[in-house]
Amino acid sequence: MNKLLLLTYVGLTAFCLRPSSLHAQEFSSLDQVTFGDTRSEEKHQLKSENSSIISGGLGQQARVLSPKPTPTFEGGKLAFAAKVDPLKQNYITVKFWGNDRDKTMLLIFIDGKQIGYRHLGDIDFLWLGNGEPAFNNRFFYVTLPLPIQYTKGRKTANLEIRSFGLIWGYGETFDKYQKNMISPSLGLYKAYTHTNPAFAPHKKEVQGKYDAKPSLRPEPGEEVMEALKTRVNTELLKMLASDKPLTQQEMVLLAEAYSVKWTPAFNNQKAIDKIVFSIDEFCKAFVKNPELAWNDKAVYNSEWLTTGLLSRSIATVWNKISPFVDETLDNGGGVKVLRRNAWAELLQASLKYSTTHRRHYTNQTMIIDLFTFECNKALALLAPSKALPRHKTLGYLYESVGLAPWLGKETENGPEKPLGDNYWQTTDKGLTKELGFVGYYGEVLDWVVDIYRSTCVDGKPGTGDEKIRQQLLKMMKARTYFRYPAPDADGFKAFRAEAVVGWRDSGHYPGNVLYGDRGVAWDASPLMTAAATLDPTAIGIAQEMIADNQFFKMLEEKLKPGGIRVTKSLIRIPDEYEFIKDLKKSDVHLPMSKESPDFVFSDEEDGVIAIKNGDEILYASLYWRARYAVNNLARVHYITPTTDRIAIFYIESQYRPSGMSYTRPNWTNMGFSGSRNFYTDVESANTDEVLPIAKIPDGIKFKPGDESIFAGKADFYKMEYGNYLVGMNMAKDRSFDLNIPEGFSVATNLVTKGKVNSKVISVAPRTTVVLYRK
Numbered sequence: 001m002n003k004l005l006l007l008t009y010v011g012l013t014a015f016c017l018r019p020s021s022l023h024a025q026e027f028s029s030l031d032q033v034t035f036g037d038t039r040s041e042e043k044h045q046l047k048s049e050n051s052s053i054i055s056g057g058l059g060q061q062a063r064v065l066s067p068k069p070t071p072t073f074e075g076g077k078l079a080f081a082a083k084v085d086p087l088k089q090n091y092i093t094v095k096f097w098g099n100d101r102d103k104t105m106l107l108i109f110i111d112g113k114q115i116g117y118r119h120l121g122d123i124d125f126l127w128l129g130n131g132e133p134a135f136n137n138r139f140f141y142v143t144l145p146l147p148i149q150y151t152k153g154r155k156t157a158n159l160e161i162r163s164f165g166l167i168w169g170y171g172e173t174f175d176k177y178q179k180n181m182i183s184p185s186l187g188l189y190k191a192y193t194h195t196n197p198a199f200a201p202h203k204k205e206v207q208g209k210y211d212a213k214p215s216l217r218p219e220p221g222e223e224v225m226e227a228l229k230t231r232v233n234t235e236l237l238k239m240l241a242s243d244k245p246l247t248q249q250e251m252v253l254l255a256e257a258y259s260v261k262w263t264p265a266f267n268n269q270k271a272i273d274k275i276v277f278s279i280d281e282f283c284k285a286f287v288k289n290p291e292l293a294w295n296d297k298a299v300y301n302s303e304w305l306t307t308g309l310l311s312r313s314i315a316t317v318w319n320k321i322s323p324f325v326d327e328t329l330d331n332g333g334g335v336k337v338l339r340r341n342a343w344a345e346l347l348q349a350s351l352k353y354s355t356t357h358r359r360h361y362t363n364q365t366m367i368i369d370l371f372t373f374e375c376n377k378a379l380a381l382l383a384p385s386k387a388l389p390r391h392k393t394l395g396y397l398y399e400s401v402g403l404a405p406w407l408g409k410e411t412e413n414g415p416e417k418p419l420g421d422n423y424w425q426t427t428d429k430g431l432t433k434e435l436g437f438v439g440y441y442g443e444v445l446d447w448v449v450d451i452y453r454s455t456c457v458d459g460k461p462g463t464g465d466e467k468i469r470q471q472l473l474k475m476m477k478a479r480t481y482f483r484y485p486a487p488d489a490d491g492f493k494a495f496r497a498e499a500v501v502g503w504r505d506s507g508h509y510p511g512n513v514l515y516g517d518r519g520v521a522w523d524a525s526p527l528m529t530a531a532a533t534l535d536p537t538a539i540g541i542a543q544e545m546i547a548d549n550q551f552f553k554m555l556e557e558k559l560k561p562g563g564i565r566v567t568k569s570l571i572r573i574p575d576e577y578e579f580i581k582d583l584k585k586s587d588v589h590l591p592m593s594k595e596s597p598d599f600v601f602s603d604e605e606d607g608v609i610a611i612k613n614g615d616e617i618l619y620a621s622l623y624w625r626a627r628y629a630v631n632n633l634a635r636v637h638y639i640t641p642t643t644d645r646i647a648i649f650y651i652e653s654q655y656r657p658s659g660m661s662y663t664r665p666n667w668t669n670m671g672f673s674g675s676r677n678f679y680t681d682v683e684s685a686n687t688d689e690v691l692p693i694a695k696i697p698d699g700i701k702f703k704p705g706d707e708s709i710f711a712g713k714a715d716f717y718k719m720e721y722g723n724y725l726v727g728m729n730m731a732k733d734r735s736f737d738l739n740i741p742e743g744f745s746v747a748t749n750l751v752t753k754g755k756v757n758s759k760v761i762s763v764a765p766r767t768t769v770v771l772y773r774k
Helices: 038-043 223-241 248-257 269-288 308-316 318-324 339-355 362-382 390-401 445-454 466-480 528-533 536-547 551-558 564-568 573-581
Strands: 006-010 013-017 031-034 047-049 051-055 061-065 074-083 091-097 104-110 139-145 156-165 188-194 328-330 336-338 483-485 495-497 599-603 608-613 616-621 633-639 643-650 652-655 657-663 690-694 716-721 724-729 736-739 760-763 768-772
Touching: 031 038, 031 074, 051 074, 061 074, 061 156, 074 188, 091 643, 156 188, 223 248, 223 269, 223 551, 223 564, 223 573, 248 269, 248 308, 248 564, 269 308, 269 318, 269 339, 308 318, 308 339, 308 362, 328 339, 336 339, 339 362, 362 390, 362 445, 390 445, 390 466, 445 466, 445 528, 466 528, 466 536, 528 536, 528 573, 536 551, 536 573, 599 768, 608 724, 608 768, 616 716, 633 716, 716 736, 724 736, 724 760, 760 768
Parallel strands: 139 643
Antiparallel strands: 006 013, 013 652, 031 188, 047 074, 051 061, 061 188, 074 156, 091 139, 091 188, 104 156, 328 336, 483 495, 599 608, 608 616, 616 633, 633 643, 652 716, 657 690, 716 724, 724 768, 736 760
16 A cells, blocks of 8 residues: 555544645745746746747736647646655645636646546646636636655655647547647746645735626627527428428427417427327337437437437327327338327337436436436326336436435346445435536536426426425525626626536536526526426526526527527527516525625535635535545635635545555546546556545445445545635534644634634534634
8 A cells, every 4th residue: 555645543434644734824835936937937947848928917927838830639838846845745736817718728747747637537637728717807726736756755846737739528539539739828827836735825926806896797688589589480490391300309399389479380280290290200210220219319318318309299299199199100111000009119118228227427317217207208198008107207206306215227126226225316405416516517407397397287387296396496505505706708797606626527617607507508598497496596596697687698608509409498488588577576695695694505415515704705525536435635616806726635534444445547538437548658647546445335336446436435524724624524323523723723613603612523423514713
């Protein structure tokens, strides 16, 4: 085992601590390189390739890294020497200007080896630009740990910052995955080495201007709604005029439009005829190719959706379609069959596939189970004796939204139960639950709204399953803590979704503009939760978005991508808006609003906290991307009026040991798979680090190297970051002591609002203590 990782076993608990002075208030750096400053660069033996000096934010000098003369995926780089502590855990922090817009990736190297991973690793890239300004008119800082084996016993480290083109995480080949670097990086202003993970710049450093009252967005306005209607109606007219069969996505749009007054499909018999014809043609194709039931190339993620969209079309206009289902047609193979039997055979095949191919990531199982429910609902209309009992498919929905334990796919011997018989898809507090807090991919309100709507009596909104409605509202309220005030890309007042501490997020910083629903997503709309539930909190949040004039901006952004997938998500928006805009003004505000009181929100099952403390906001994931073993890493997003700080650093943990360990392989790309290790000429600086594996529950299949929600989750975490001390107890059945460092002897408990008067605080099961010192 790596001797640099100290393990002491106490009873059933293991305690882990990196050699670092975690309690000392070391706000000064060991070393500082000022890029663009000749004296500083010479002092640190800086060597650059494809780099230039610029006058950047607030007139400060910086360096940008540029593409090569003939662009490749690699761009410019900076190499320099910096002081480190030979005994402690060291960190590097880089300063950036928040107005820069770029689409490049930056990675840190030490002794020529790459630190961390390019995609979803627990030790992350330094930067991945998405073309948006990160922190308007101010500087921000990113902190990463330096592998201790490269600094122990040394006073100087040989470091590099290298630039690359963007990556597309879903690309299965190098050409699809890795893009060339074709534009300059954002500016690099300073690099600091230090041992306190809560790096704080010197008070005299220039930081930028904070706009306490950002302006409201002046445009666009209601003209966007007319553009939306034009787009939908243009698509519908094309469908009605075409003599070709519709795709599943077109079918469902046409079916929903049949009851929408402002569309040409409203009460139009031609729409019904078109849907019937298209389903017939799909069934004929299915006879020739049975895999079409789950492998329809015209549908995104068809192995998840199967024929759920086609099924939804049947249920949506069933009263108009039902007179035709007992007619005879050729099944495409020369056999005459009843239409209802041909359709039912297709849906039975879809059900068989979807029930035996469930996935455990929350958003994925929601999508699969939703369309399983839709298939079965349509099958029950066509051939009741062939459908599953409604309680069975409703039970899948309960599992997917966290109302019942998730049991996995069906097998000949019953549910597979790959995560045991007591794994829940959401936490008790309403967050999606995977390998920690899920940021953008955890924004699943649109799917839960869709699930709720599917349980409604057709044509009667608000009649859906009440348990699912209540769960939807719980999830909605939990997500509100992860919206923070930040200007939009043009500097206007807005709220953004917290994505920095989300384990499945990559390149989403500073987070999408988002109030309630993720309105610009392909399958979502900005008002859907409010309109579906009529909940006062959801309505208040929707009104806040409209008042900030971000609603029409979302629609404008939503209209930019082409494709039927986006178009079909637009159909409900005009009527939802007309309803909500006329409601009485609510006094509800998002929790992070200036008008809202301070709070601590903690979710001990996900290992995440959200804190509003005056004009400071702190987000932290203490259980950070620990897929294979306990890594003792946390990720923090610390927001103040003047600076934004992002950090990955080591914390303390206690856990039940399994006796097994995991050795980091030489992976440099995905932090979770060697399958796309395209960069074979690059070595990882983290290779061969040995990490302990926490106890795996009895009955769960596991071996070292398996991704597991149990392998890396500790029972208790202790995190110190600047003026904050956090003790989080994730265990269900035992308390832990939080020993109070001397520096927190005079502090406030932000949870109880009381003063600290003890050297030890007992942290009860599934609770969190947060201390703050001024």
